Amino acid sequence: MSVLELKSVSVIYPPATKTGEDVHALENITLNITGNDFVVALGASGCGKTTLLNVMAGFIQPSGGEVLLDSKPIKGPGADRGVVFQQHALLPWLNVIDNTSFGLMLQKMKTDERTKVASKYLKLVGLEEFQKHYPYQLSGGMRQRVGLARALTSDPAILLMDEPLGALDALTREIMQELVLDIWRETGKMVFFITHSVDEAIFMATRLIVMSPRPGRIIKSYNLDFYQRFFKTRDARRVKSQQEFIDVRQEVLNIIHGDEIRIDQG
Amino acid sequence: MSVTNSIKEVSIKNLSKIFGRGAVKPGESYGAPGIGSSTAISVFTSITLIFLWWFITNMGWIEPLFLPTPEAVLKKFADVSSEEFAGSTLWGHTKASLFRVFGSFFLACVTAIPVGIAMGVNRIFRGIFDPPIEFYRPIPPLGYLPLTIIWLGIDDVQKITLIYLAVFAPMALSARAGVRSVTIEQIQMAYSLGASRGQVIWHVIVKGAMPEIITGMRIGIGFGWTTLVAAEMVAAEAGIGHMVLSAAEFLVTDVVIMGIFVIGAIAYMFDLFMRFIERKVVPWKGKM
Numbered sequence: 001m002s003v004l005e006l007k008s009v010s011v012i013y014p015p016a017t018k019t020g021e022d023v024h025a026l027e028n029i030t031l032n033i034t035g036n037d038f039v040v041a042l043g044a045s046g047c048g049k050t051t052l053l054n055v056m057a058g059f060i061q062p063s064g065g066e067v068l069l070d071s072k073p074i075k076g077p078g079a080d081r082g083v084v085f086q087q088h089a090l091l092p093w094l095n096v097i098d099n100t101s102f103g104l105m106l107q108k109m110k111t112d113e114r115t116k117v118a119s120k121y122l123k124l125v126g127l128e129e130f131q132k133h134y135p136y137q138l139s140g141g142m143r144q145r146v147g148l149a150r151a152l153t154s155d156p157a158i159l160l161m162d163e164p165l166g167a168l169d170a171l172t173r174e175i176m177q178e179l180v181l182d183i184w185r186e187t188g189k190m191v192f193f194i195t196h197s198v199d200e201a202i203f204m205a206t207r208l209i210v211m212s213p214r215p216g217r218i219i220k221s222y223n224l225d226f227y228q229r230f231f232k233t234r235d236a237r238r239v240k241s242q243q244e245f246i247d248v249r250q251e252v253l254n255i256i257h258g259d260e261i262r263i264d265q266g
Numbered sequence: 267m268s269v270t271n272s273i274k275e276v277s278i279k280n281l282s283k284i285f286g287r288g289a290v291k292p293g294e295s296y297g298a299p300g301i302g303s304s305t306a307i308s309v310f311t312s313i314t315l316i317f318l319w320w321f322i323t324n325m326g327w328i329e330p331l332f333l334p335t336p337e338a339v340l341k342k343f344a345d346v347s348s349e350e351f352a353g354s355t356l357w358g359h360t361k362a363s364l365f366r367v368f369g370s371f372f373l374a375c376v377t378a379i380p381v382g383i384a385m386g387v388n389r390i391f392r393g394i395f396d397p398p399i400e401f402y403r404p405i406p407p408l409g410y411l412p413l414t415i416i417w418l419g420i421d422d423v424q425k426i427t428l429i430y431l432a433v434f435a436p437m438a439l440s441a442r443a444g445v446r447s448v449t450i451e452q453i454q455m456a457y458s459l460g461a462s463r464g465q466v467i468w469h470v471i472v473k474g475a476m477p478e479i480i481t482g483m484r485i486g487i488g489f490g491w492t493t494l495v496a497a498e499m500v501a502a503e504a505g506i507g508h509m510v511l512s513a514a515e516f517l518v519t520d521v522v523i524m525g526i527f528v529i530g531a532i533a534y535m536f537d538l539f540m541r542f543i544e545r546k547v548v549p550w551k552g553k554m
Contacts, residue, residue: 057458079460089451092550093473103459106469136553154459 002070002157002190004033004056009065011051011216024215025051029065031209031218033158038184038191038227040205042198044256048216049194053162056192057083069157079103082151082189086163088143090135090150096122097131099146103154114153121149124183141172148183158190166196173197177204178236181227198256202226202248203240210255220255222248334520339527342520351521352512354504360528362504366422366497367490370429374486378434379479382441386475387467395438403435407493411500420501432493433486440482444475477551480544484537491533 011026026048033039041049054060055067058077067074069081077083090099097118098105104114122128125145135143144164151159164180165173177200184191195201201208203226210220229239239245290296316336322328323335330338346356354362384391402410407428414431418424448471456466498507506525513521544551 057454059454059457077454077457077460079458081458083455083458085451085455087449087451089449089455091452091470091473092553093476093548102456102469106456106459106461106465134550136550150455150459 001035003068004158004190004192005066005068005071006031006052006055007066007068009052009055009062009067011048011055011060012063026055026062027215027217029216029218033190033192036184036188036190036206038181038193038204038206040193040195040201040208041211042195042201042208042252042256043211043216044213045196046216047211047213049211050162051216052211053083053160053192053194056158057081057160079107079154080157082154082156082159084144084147084151084159084161084164086166088135088140088147090143090146092135094134095131096127096133096135096138096146099135100149100153102150107154117153118149121152122146124152124186125149125179139172140168141176144168144176145179148180152183152187152189156189158192159184161191161193163194163196165200173200174236178230180204181230185231198249198252199240202245202252203230203236208252210252212256220252222252224248331517331519334523338520339524342524343528346509346521346524352509354509356509356528359504359506359509359525360532362502362508363494363498363506363529364532366425366429366505367487367494370426370433371483371487371490373426373430374433374437375483378437378482378486379441382438382479382482383445383467383472383475385438386442386445387471392442399435399438402431403439407432408496411496415500425497425502428497429490429493432489436489437479437482437486440478440485441475444478444482445471447478448474477544477548480540480548484540484544487536487540488533491529494529 006029009029013023013025055062058074101114101118127145165176205224208222209218212219226239230236320336385395414424414428452470456470495507498505502508506529510522510525
């Protein structure tokens with residue numbers, strides 16, 4: 001079983017102007033992701049969610065603290081952490097199957113072998129019929145599914161998802177939430193998922209962390225199980241309209257807004 | 267009073283039709299600049315221009331010395347195809363020019379594209395190549411033509427170098443711009459799948475820069491044809507530019523015009539070919 005550990009991680013950006021001050025993007029973040037955790041980070045723009053993900057992905061070196069995957073420090077990006085971007089980041093000159101197997105091609109896997117692996121994951125995301133299509137022939141939701149399948153092909157320990165559903169329309173978004181949950185259950189991967197949407201966060205998370213800006217830090221953490229109710233009933237809308245769900249949402253919104261008011265006042 | 271008003275109204279209505287101010291038919295998008303096909307109009311324009319040329323010259327309104335008839339130009343095309351003019355037949359001239367232009371173009375492709383990519387991905391390469399390229403790029407090739415003669419003499423090496431220099435800068439700068447059109451997500455995606463730096467450059471950056479690279483090749487070959495005549499001005503024994511300049515010296519205007527048409531036709535056909543290549547290589551251009 002894999003473990004991703006963040007120990008007192010801080011990230012400080014240099015000042016944007018000569019006279020400006022350092023920007024504390026993240027301060028003292030401690031977080032353990034393990035087993036089949038589905039950790040969702042929620043917070044307003046500028047609270048350091050994406051910085052946190054970039055640290056886990058190995059794109060940004062923390063200014064302080066440690067990031068460990070299975071007790072080994074993360075020094076840079078690698079295939080053991082699959083990243084799903086907000087803008088799908090597909091390569092427009094490759095068709096769906098080649099985009100999906102791109103990582104395997106980089107690892108120099110043989111063509112028929114990597115086609116087999118990629119087909120398996122394309123089937124998982126429901127796109128086995130679209131192997132020969134090019135990204136420009138796909139809808140936004142389908143592109144995002146290809147991005148997800150691609151991240152899965154290298155069998156990473158954790159999926160890092162940076163607002164993967166942020167650019168989709170509301171209806172596609174609901175379908176994709178269910179799809180992501182189903183795939184998470186099927187593959188048993190750890191997930192770190194960033195979102196702006198309070199509903200999405202509460203619905204999908206096993207653990208929800210609420211973040212606050214300036215400096216970016218975790219102000220509240222919840223263990224949730226609404227996803228289980230969805231697995232039982234297969235009715236996402238009913239789960240989201242349950243009183244308990246609404247109560248949690250109210251509380252989370254109060255925390256976020258209360259935090260904003262506190263900052264505004266001083 | 268009411269009559270002038272109604273005239274005004276009618277003319278405004280017609281104007282708004284021409285400038286597309288009314289609501290559009292379903293399937294068109296309102297306000298899109300220049301919608302609709304222009305092929306028929308282009309064909310009409312071409313035929314009209316040729317007809318006017320034919321009509322004016324055949325009426326004898328212009329001296330053949332200034333503008334010969336289309337028939338005379340066509341006849342010269344046939345004549346020079348079989349008989350030598352200025353030291354060579356038309357095919358000989360064309361061959362010499364094609365060798366120079368495409369030789370330079372080929373050399374520029376294998377050097378300018380890698381240099382442009384290197385400038386895009388590496389600050390050291392950018393630091394080295396940026397000053398010389400930006401310095402000589404705006405200078406007209408005619409400006410440094412004398413220098414190439416002093417350095418390299420007057421044979422094909424000098425001519426190819428001159429054309430090569432004209433082609434190199436736009437191609438290198440296009441390739442460099444192409445690197446910038448690759449998104450940071452695409453690059454980070456490749457790294458997060460375990461790509462090495464070399465793999466990122468080849469599989470993501472070079473391929474992502476292809477639309478700009480091909481545009482650069484089209485612009486580059488255009489500069490090549492422009493520079494060809496300048497290159498063949500001095501001590502050439504064959505070449506379309508040389509043929510045209512020799513003909514101009516003896517006021518053989520029909521050969522001058524014929525040569526211009528040959529250059530234009532070859533350049534146009536090559537551009538059509540490049541557009542075909544573009545559709546094959548980057549069918550996704552402008553769609554994502």
